[in-house]
Amino acid sequence: MHFDLPLPLLFLPSAHSHSPSIIASEICISVKIQCGSRTRFIAKCLNEDMGVDDSLLSNGRKCANFRLCKLSNYTSEILEIQADDPSLHVLFVPGNPGVILFYKDFVEFLYELLGGTASDWEHGRLFSLQEQIDHKIDFIKEELQDIEIPIILVGHSIGSYISVEMFKKSLKKVKYCVGLYPFLTLNPHSRAQLIIAKIAQSQIVAAALSYLTASLGLLPVNVLRFIVKKSLGKSWSSSAVEAACSHLSQYHTMRNVLYMAMTEFKELAETPDWTFLRERKDQCAFLFGVDDHWGPLQLLEEISKQVPGISLFIERENHTHGFCCTEAGSLWVAEHVANLIKNHMVSTNQ
Structure with missing residues (x-):
């Protein structure tokens, strides 16, 4: 039986920051229990009051800016x-459907929690999974080629897989990689994934579903917003509701969602690159949810078995895979990510 108890984490203010220091009373306990030939991995996060600055929840926080840029001959959405x-630079890679406005609260919270000294980028997806990866590698080459400060990759869902692939191609620039509710390989026990895969593989069904979804865009804005709030966003933030109304009711958005899902299921049929993760285990961390079929706890157990010593955490606050759709979820995950980044920077500078 092996117990691994990291010390409580301490957030220190940046030398450039005028914001107050943030002390997190978060204790992460990783317990590895060996019973005969079987190995079981358990991770717990025990959270006390985290001393969060109330100003982070106010309208006074710095707002992320939305812009379009030309990258690899495609128009890309950037929230920065x-x-x-x-x-340091934090490059955030979203999950499918890649609608960047869903992450507005998260990006703003993360910026404030890092003391206002980081530049955050997050941009949307294009076409297939491999094209997504290539596109974001091009982003580093074209937008960040001349910078000398560290680049931190943060990915959500399939964005975690993309971030790891980006890390492989940008070893000199990228210093740390964080995966949130990671979708790294297929879950054979997920009925939802099976259904989505069948829909995505049929062009007729995918087109019909996309047209059906697009028909909602014909409704008056107030009616559409009411439907979204009642059906999807009962606890969603206003920015998440607006993102759903403006993007998910578009035909091309749903087609891209399903097309990328189809390519995801093909690529992720293979096992993760354990060799790379072992080589970079001190530069990677993953956060899992309790009941998340995209990143199930079986995957956490497999990672702990294949890559001993890598940083693994479980979120037990019921924020779910779609954490970015609520302010509470965005804040909690932003705190966790800021925590990881600051402690990694401190440890590497010692």
């Missing part, structure tokens, strides 16, 4: 917060 004198 630029710092005057950044000490």
Whole structure:
């Protein structure tokens, strides 16, 4: 039986920051229990009051800016917060459907929790999974080629897989990679994944579903917003509701969602690259949810078995895979990510 108890984490303010320090009373306990020939991995996060600055929940936080840019001959959506004198760059890769406005609260919270000294980028997806990866590698080459400060990759869902692939191609620039509710391989026990795969593989069904979804866009805005709030977003933030109304009711958005899902299921039929993760285990961390079929706890157990010593965490606050759709979920995950980044930077600078 092996017990691994990291020390309580301490957030220190940046030298450039005028914001108060943030002390997190979060204790992560990883327990590895060996019973005969079987190995079972259990991870718990025990959270006390985290001393969060209430101003992070107010309208006074710095807003992320939305813009379009030309990248690899395609128009790309970018949500960014630029710092005057950044000490690091955080490049966030969203999950499918890649609608960047879903992550507005998360990006703004993360910026504030990092002391306002990081520049955050997050941009939407294009076409297939491999094209997504290539597109984001091009983003680093074209947008960040001249920077000398560290790049931190943060990915959500399939964005975690993309981030790991980006890490492989950008070893000199990328210093750390965080996967949130990671979709790294197929879950054979997920009925939802099976249904989505069948829909995505049929062009007729995918087109019909996309047209049906697009028909909602013909409704008056107030009616559409009411439907979204009642059916999907009862606890959603206003930015998530607006993102759903403006993007998910478009035909091409749903077609891209299903097309990318089809390519995801093909690529992720293979096992993760354990060799790379072992080589970079000190530069990677993953956060799992309790009941998440995209990143099930069986995957966490497999990672712990294949890559001993890698940082693994479980979120037990019921924020779910779609954490970015609520302010509470966005804040909690932003705190966790900021925590990881700050402690990694401290450990590497010692």
